[in-house]
Amino acid sequence: METALRLRSIRASRADFICKALRDLEAQIEAYQRRLRRLETLSGPKRRAEEIDLDLEKRQLEESGRVLMRHAKKLQAERGGR
Secondary structure, rough: OOHHHHHHHHHHHHHHHHHHHHHHHHHHHHHHHHHHHHOOOOOHHHHHHHHHHHHHHHHHHHHHHHHHHHHHHHHHHHHOOO
């Protein structure tokens, strides 16, 4: 019984962590979108530098999203597919 309670507590903690991480990721995506819109006001070398930076940020955001989804699916499977 104690083990079952402990497992539920661990899963709840992981679920809370995943939810917080998803909210953080959402905020990062919104900031990325603002920078993307601002890109249109730039030109020349500044624009190119920002494009490179934004491309790197996009890749990092995509990878973060994939990792979070993998963790969420694993947690869901552990909970019996709920």
